[in-house]
Amino acid sequence: MKLLNTLQAAQERNGWLSPESMKRIAAKTGESMAQVISTASFYEHFNFCPGEKNDETEAYYPIRKAGVLLSGLDRGEYRALQIALDAPEEIIPVIKAAKLLGRSGGGFPAGDKWELVKNVDADEKYVVCNADEGEPFTGKDRALLTANPEAVIEGMAICAAAVGARRGFLYLRGEYAALKDGLQAAINTAPLRNFQIELCLGHGAYICGEETALLASLEDKRGEPRLKPPYPGTSGLGQKPTVINNVETFACVPLIIKNGAEAFQSLGTAGYSGTKLFTLSGEVKNPGVYELNAGATVRELLGEAGGLREGVTLLAIQSGGGSGRIMTPAVLDMPLTLEGCREYGANFGPASLVFLGTEENLPAYCLKLMKFFEKESCGVCVPCREGTKQMARLLDKFCRGTADVDDMQQMTSLAEYMTEFARCPMGMSCAQPVLSAIENFPERW
Amino acid sequence: MVKLEIDGKEARVPEGTTILDAAKEIGVSIPTLCYLKNANRPAACRMCVVEVMGQKAPVPACSIPVREGMQVFTSTPKIVAARKMALELICANHKMNCTDCPQGMDCRLRELCKEYQVNDRAFGMGKRENLLDESSGHLVRDNSKCILCRRCAGVCANMQKIGAVEVNNRAGNTTVGFGVPHAKTNCIACGQCISACPTGALSVKDNTKLAWKAIFDKKKFVIAGVLPKALEQVNWIPGKTNREENQKRIVAMLKRIGFDVVVNLEDYEEDYRAAVYTEAVCAKRNCGSLPLLSAACPAFRNYIEKVDPQDANRVLRVDSLWEYMAGILKKQYCDRDTVFVAVDACAAEKAEVNLGRTQKVDVSLTHREVIAMWRSACVSSFTAAKVWESLPEEKYDELPKPKEISTATKEAGTELKIGIVHGMHDCMNFLQDQSFDLIEVQACPEGCAFGNKV
Numbered sequence: 001m002k003l004l005n006t007l008q009a010a011q012e013r014n015g016w017l018s019p020e021s022m023k024r025i026a027a028k029t030g031e032s033m034a035q036v037i038s039t040a041s042f043y044e045h046f047n048f049c050p051g052e053k054n055d056e057t058e059a060y061y062p063i064r065k066a067g068v069l070l071s072g073l074d075r076g077e078y079r080a081l082q083i084a085l086d087a088p089e090e091i092i093p094v095i096k097a098a099k100l101l102g103r104s105g106g107g108f109p110a111g112d113k114w115e116l117v118k119n120v121d122a123d124e125k126y127v128v129c130n131a132d133e134g135e136p137f138t139g140k141d142r143a144l145l146t147a148n149p150e151a152v153i154e155g156m157a158i159c160a161a162a163v164g165a166r167r168g169f170l171y172l173r174g175e176y177a178a179l180k181d182g183l184q185a186a187i188n189t190a191p192l193r194n195f196q197i198e199l200c201l202g203h204g205a206y207i208c209g210e211e212t213a214l215l216a217s218l219e220d221k222r223g224e225p226r227l228k229p230p231y232p233g234t235s236g237l238g239q240k241p242t243v244i245n246n247v248e249t250f251a252c253v254p255l256i257i258k259n260g261a262e263a264f265q266s267l268g269t270a271g272y273s274g275t276k277l278f279t280l281s282g283e284v285k286n287p288g289v290y291e292l293n294a295g296a297t298v299r300e301l302l303g304e305a306g307g308l309r310e311g312v313t314l315l316a317i318q319s320g321g322g323s324g325r326i327m328t329p330a331v332l333d334m335p336l337t338l339e340g341c342r343e344y345g346a347n348f349g350p351a352s353l354v355f356l357g358t359e360e361n362l363p364a365y366c367l368k369l370m371k372f373f374e375k376e377s378c379g380v381c382v383p384c385r386e387g388t389k390q391m392a393r394l395l396d397k398f399c400r401g402t403a404d405v406d407d408m409q410q411m412t413s414l415a416e417y418m419t420e421f422a423r424c425p426m427g428m429s430c431a432q433p434v435l436s437a438i439e440n441f442p443e444r445w
Numbered sequence: 446m447v448k449l450e451i452d453g454k455e456a457r458v459p460e461g462t463t464i465l466d467a468a469k470e471i472g473v474s475i476p477t478l479c480y481l482k483n484a485n486r487p488a489a490c491r492m493c494v495v496e497v498m499g500q501k502a503p504v505p506a507c508s509i510p511v512r513e514g515m516q517v518f519t520s521t522p523k524i525v526a527a528r529k530m531a532l533e534l535i536c537a538n539h540k541m542n543c544t545d546c547p548q549g550m551d552c553r554l555r556e557l558c559k560e561y562q563v564n565d566r567a568f569g570m571g572k573r574e575n576l577l578d579e580s581s582g583h584l585v586r587d588n589s590k591c592i593l594c595r596r597c598a599g600v601c602a603n604m605q606k607i608g609a610v611e612v613n614n615r616a617g618n619t620t621v622g623f624g625v626p627h628a629k630t631n632c633i634a635c636g637q638c639i640s641a642c643p644t645g646a647l648s649v650k651d652n653t654k655l656a657w658k659a660i661f662d663k664k665k666f667v668i669a670g671v672l673p674k675a676l677e678q679v680n681w682i683p684g685k686t687n688r689e690e691n692q693k694r695i696v697a698m699l700k701r702i703g704f705d706v707v708v709n710l711e712d713y714e715e716d717y718r719a720a721v722y723t724e725a726v727c728a729k730r731n732c733g734s735l736p737l738l739s740a741a742c743p744a745f746r747n748y749i750e751k752v753d754p755q756d757a758n759r760v761l762r763v764d765s766l767w768e769y770m771a772g773i774l775k776k777q778y779c780d781r782d783t784v785f786v787a788v789d790a791c792a793a794e795k796a797e798v799n800l801g802r803t804q805k806v807d808v809s810l811t812h813r814e815v816i817a818m819w820r821s822a823c824v825s826s827f828t829a830a831k832v833w834e835s836l837p838e839e840k841y842d843e844l845p846k847p848k849e850i851s852t853a854t855k856e857a858g859t860e861l862k863i864g865i866v867h868g869m870h871d872c873m874n875f876l877q878d879q880s881f882d883l884i885e886v887q888a889c890p891e892g893c894a895f896g897n898k899v
Contacts, residue, residue, distance in 0.1 A: 032631060037624035038611035205615070222612065227488055227508050379593070379612075379619035380489045386534035389617050390568050410567075417530045421491050421503060428502075 003029045003220040004203060007040050016047040042222040042378075044204030045174050058175050059281070061139030063147060065304055067275045067291035068267070069251050072148030078191050080254035084158040085193060091162035092118065095253065098261035099273045103248035104130060104211075105320070105349040106425075107338045110249055116233040118163045120241040127160045127168040128237060128244040130214055134173060134206035136322030136372060138352040140277035141247040143289040145172075145179050148251065149186040153197060155250030158257060159243055160195045167196050169237070171214050174202040206376035210424055211244045213378065224378045225424035248277055268294035272337035280305050282355035283312040295340065298353065299332045312357035316441065320347025322369050323429040325436035326362070347432070362444045363398040366434045370395055373430040384427030387418040391431060398445060408445065412438060449515040456511075464506035464517055465493055475519050476528065476557055478535075478594055478643055480507040485599025485641075490592075491531045492557065495519045503527065529561045537568035539644065540589035546645040547585075547813065549820075553643035554592060576620075580628035582796030583650055584639055588620055591646040597621060597638035604890060605637055605869040607752065633747040635869065635888040636792025649792060650799055653818050655808045659784040660703035666781040669704040670770050671695065671841070673711060674894040675790035676812060693838035699815070700839060701823050704786065709841035710770055717770070721763050725883045726860055728761050736864070736881040737761045744793035744888035748869065756876060761883070766893075767794055771805035784808065788815055793888065867892040 006029060010021045017040060026036045040046045063070055084091050096111030117125060129152060133141040145152065156168045170187075172180065180201060187197045205223045208214045212226040215237050236242025252274050256264045265273040276294040278301055281287045285306035292301065298317060308314060318326045319334075324347040334344045341348040356365065374388040394411045397403040415431035415438075422428045438445060446457050451468050458467045468475050478490040488505040495506045498516035503524065506517075518524070536558065543550050558565060565571070576588035595612060598621055602608040609632040613624040639647045659665050677692050699707045725737055738760045740746045749757055764772070771785035786808045787794060795809040810818075824832045864881040866872045868890035875884060887893045 032608055034609060034611040034624055034630050038613050041613045041624065042615045222615070227505075229510075375616055377616040379615045379617070380487055382489065382491050382531045382534050385593070385616060385619065386538055386568075390534065390537060393569075414530070417527060421494060421527050421531070423488060423491075423505075 003031060003036065003039060004043075004217070005200075007036075007046060008201065008203065011046055016050045018050075039220065039222055042205065042224075043174075043202075046203065059137070059139065061143065061279050061281065062288045063143045064280075064286055064288035065290040065292070066147065067293075068255055069151065069248070069275055069277065070143060070147045070289070070291045072151060075148050075150045076189075078150070078154055080257035081154050081157050081161075081191065084161050084257050088161040091158060091257065094261050095162075095256060098256040098264040099271075100249065100252055100256060100264070101272060101338065102245060103252070103276070103350070104246035105347075107348065110245060110253075113233055113245070114159060114162050114243055117165075117241045117243050120234055122241050124167070124238075124240045125163055125165040126237045126240055126242040127156050127163070127165045128215070128218070128232075128242055129156050129168070129170045129247060129250055130209065130211060130244055131176070131247045132171050132173045132202050132209040132214055133176075133247070133350070134209045134376075135350050135352065136369065137281045137318075137354050138279050138321050138350045140279050140289050140350065140352075141173075142176055142179070144247055144251055144277065145176070145183060149179075149183050150190065151251040151254050152247050153186055153190045153192075155245075155253035156197060157190065157192050157195050158253050159245070159250065163241075163243055165243070166194060167198070169198050169200055169218055171200050171202060171208070171218060173209075174204045177201060205378075206372075207378045207424075207426055210426055213424070214244070215242065222378075224380050225426075227423070269335065269337055269340075271339045276336065276351055278336065279350070279352040280355070281352070282318075283309045283314075283357040284355050285309055295335045295337050297332065298334050298336065301336070301353065302332070302355070308355060308357070312359070314355060315358040315360055316356040316362070316437075318354040318356065318433065319352075320349025321352040322372065323347075323426070323432055324349050324352070325432050326356070326366075326440060327436065328440050347429075361399070362437050362441055363395055366437055367392060367395040367399055369433050370430070373426070377427070377430075378424075381423035381427060383418045383422040384424075384430070387414055387422070387427075388430060390414060391418075391434065395434070403445075408438075447511050447513050447515075449511050449513070449517065451517045452519050458511060460510075462511050464495060464504070464509055464511055464515075467511050468506065468517070468519065473519055475506045476560070477507060478553065478557060478592075479596060481596050481599055481641060484604040485594070485596045487595050487599075490535070490594055492528055494524055494527055496521050496524055525561070528557075529563055532558050532561055532563040533565070533567040535592045536563065536565040536571060539571050539592055540573070540587070541565055541571040546590070547648035547651070547817075548645040549813065549816065552645060576623070578622060578627050579650070580626040581632060581634070581650075582628075582799035583634045583636060583792040584627070585648050585650055586622050586627060587646050587648070588623060590644045591621055592644055593619055593621060594643060595621060596641040596643065597647060600637045600641045601632075605633075605635055605888070606873075607631060607633055607635075607748075607869065609633075610638060631751040633744045633751060633869070633888060634793040634796040635744040636795075637889065639792060649795060649811045649813060651814065652795070652799070652808050652810055653814045656786055656810055656814075656818065657822075659786070659808065664782050666706075666778055666783045667704050667786060668706045668708060668771075668774050668778070668783055669699050669786050669788050670708050670710045670767060670774070671699070672766075672789040672893075673709055676788070694833060694836040696839040696841055697836040698819055698823070698833075699788070701836070702815070702818050706774075706842045708770070708774065710766060710789075712841075712843075713770055713773070714766065717766050720769065721761075722861055722863075722883075724763055725761055729861070729882055734759055735879055736876075737883045738876065739763060739883055739885040741765055741885055742793065742887050742893065743791070743797045744869075745872075745886040747793065747796075748872075748886075748888070753873075753876070765794060765797070767791075767806045767809075768803055771803075771807075775805060786810060791893070865892075 006025050022036050026033045100110045101107045208217045208223040210225045213223040217223040232242045268274050272294040278290045314329050316326050318324050327346050331344050338348045370392045374392050377384045379385045415435045418431040451473050454471050456467045456471045476492045478492045488508045493506040494503040496518045572589045578586040598610045601610045609630040610622050613620050659667050696707050740760050767787040775783050784807045787806050788810050797803050798809040861882040864884045866875050866886045872886050
């Protein structure tokens with residue numbers, strides 16, 4: 001993180017990156033000027049003109065219901081870390097027995113991931129915590145990092161002990177810079193043994209939430225996703241085996257080590273153990289972050305949030321954040337686990353739910369999301385770079401009421417094409433809201 | 446060895462081979478656009494996508510290694526439709542003014558669009574704005590035609606190891622180049638990016654107007670110095686690839702364009718080398734540090750200047766072949782007002798001429814420009830193919846060899862241990878090799894004889 005950090009420091013000093021300062025940085029870091037501009041211009045937080053400002057207001061989701069993760073009863077005691085360090089070889093079997101699934105959306109079993117990295121023979125291994133929570137309508141990681149950062153740090157340290165890593169990175173979303181000092185203090189006071197955690201700040205790129213793009217960003221490159229295989233487990237940061245997990249996944253780890261796999265499994269369902277943080281937004285009375293046992297239904301969650309706002313009739317529920325599918329109210333009885341959502345044809349994703357009322361203009365809602373993805377595409381592959389642009393153009397036609405049958409046909413086939421042929425998960429999922437909205441609410445177009 | 450099946454044909458390839466290479470091995474063609482062997486593999490264009498049995502998502506053949514027992518399908522209806530969609534989307538962000546494009550209507554993008562019967566207006570009229578970078582001496586970058594395949598950046602960084610062109614910004618604003626004006630980058634003007642470009646986004650700087658002006662000036666005597674080997678590479682008429690036949694007509698064509706004398710520079714190459722070696726022998730006696738570096742290649746001269754100035758003291762300052770020949774020929778015709786036009790495939794020489802760094806070469810033309818001149822003026826309403834076939838076979842003009850080169854200097858070459866390096870890729874390793882007296886770097890990966898096909 002030499003180049004990007006230096007650029008960040010220069011930006012903070014002067015408010016923008018002048019050609020002269022970039023030239024100096026290029027000379028200092030040994031990169032060519034073209035490379036410096038190439039890397040810097042990828043990230044939105046860098047300004048190349050004086051007076052430019054990035055002050056987008058971030059939606060903030062308060063903690064409404066805390067469970068074992070958010071309450072952090074014995075936070076700062078690091079008891080689990082002690083247990084883990086005494087017998088590091090026991091860690092992975094316990095995590096596997098607890099059936100801890102990755103909390104980022106993919107839902108890959110964490111134990112399997114760690115075992116893979118442990119079994120690779122390499123002189124250096126890394127543990128990376130993905131705190132680049134950019135998904136629209138999601139605020140769970142921020143809640144967790146505010147309420148209980150010690151659990152995340154402890155989880156990372158336990159993981160490092162299990163796989164044999166000496167260095168870790170916590171990649172914090174640039175917009176969450178306000179949390180930086182608190183996190184750094186927590187890292188400094190943590191009783192880490194043989195393990196260092198470096199706190200890195202993102203620079204304004206949604207795509208860096210994708211694990212390989214995040215690693216590229218950590219390597220001072222443009223945050224463009226890499227092709228898989230090879231997976232980060234075998235060739236991650238600097239081509240070294242790397243465990244990369246979500247904030248919430250790491251936070252679950254100390255609980256499992258302390259209380260045992262069974263206690264963790266008793267929360268949640270057979271397929272999805274533990275508690276889960278949900279972000280609720282849209283037309284609910286109390287939007288925010290809720291911690292419930294995994295497997296709670298949408299209806300239960302809505303009840304916790306005090307139901308819908310007064311005078312609002314439920315039209316649709318978008319599950320899985322901004323790139324999730326927009327579903328009919330039939331999903332109210334859907335149990336919120338990976339499998340449960342799959343059965344209903346919905347996304348689980350980062351477990352964010354948006355409730356939309358009958359007043360909502362669906363094409364306009366989709367257009368707003370598509371504009372976000374158009375802006376955040378990394379720009380490598382044709383389906384995503386050009387597809388989002390054309391989708392936004394077509395959706396705009398629908399909002400203006402000038403679209404015809406041909407536009408509908410072109411839009412659907414384009415959305416299907418993007419879903420199948422884009423290069424990374426973001427490109428594959430960003431047309432989902434449109435496709436599902438057409439499927440489930442044909443009368444609204 | 447891994448055994449797999451591609452479109453029902455069995456293939457056996459070493460482990461780690463990509464699906465694309467395996468398919469090539471057994472004669473199955475998969476279309477590519479952004480892929481360039483050993484230089485560029487971003488899997489961005491999605492043209493090479495194929496379906497694999499048992500796998501839900503299609504995969505890019507250029508980047509996915511083969512697996513034992515894999516069953517690959519390269520042209521299912523779904524795949525063909527997807528390629529069509531990709532091309533339509535690319536065209537939507539490409540300035541579709543093919544008829545006045547420097548690529549002369551036969552670029553890779555157009556070829557694929559024809560093959561897949563693409564409606565290039567499916568998503569609108571294409572890009573409208575002008576995005577030109579004309580700052581450098583040898584090339585013009587027109588980003589309204591750039592399809593962001595990144596071949597140029599890949600060639601520059603991975604094949605030539607220069608890294609002058611980079612990708613900037615992101616999403617819909619992504620551009621290649623334009624971070625800094627091209628002239629201010631450490632571009633060495635090797636021109637490899639121009640030949641890698643699958644569209645008209647990169648083209649050589651147009652000097653045809655200068656050439657026409659000289660030809661139509663009755664007072665001027667215009668000499669064309671030609672390097673035939675490089676010219677042979679070109680398909681003069683698309684679809685016709687018979688090099689020998691083309692070769693015979695080149696002189697006739699150049700005469701028809703209006704050049705007064707057409708000289709084959711290859712005939713004089715030996716004399717040129719002898720002159721260089723003589724210089725080298727003298728320099729070796731005077732200069733302690735070895736090996737000497739021949740600056741015959743103008744791109745390598747740029748490399749020393751911009752990238753590796755610490756080796757400048759070992760550089761043997763010699764003229765390029767064209768400059769040397771222009772000097773000799775101008776002396777031969779000293780009674781006339783001569784204009785020397787270098788017809789070759791060297792972008793770096795073009796840059797030198799356009800930046801006014803040459804004294805004797807007046808105009809530098811590449812193949813594309815010569816073709817354009819020929820088509821625009823000599824072919825008129827006939828089809829290019831017909832006129833081409835009717836051209837007589839003519840020989841190069843022979844001129845008396847320069848007298849000052851004696852056999853003694855020719856033999857100077859035998860005193861030296863000479864190393865010739867093609868391509869910038871690993872020239873760094875050779876530049877310090879003390880077992881040579883003289884090292885000549887030719888920046889083009891296939892050497893000067895093949896130029897950069899522009």
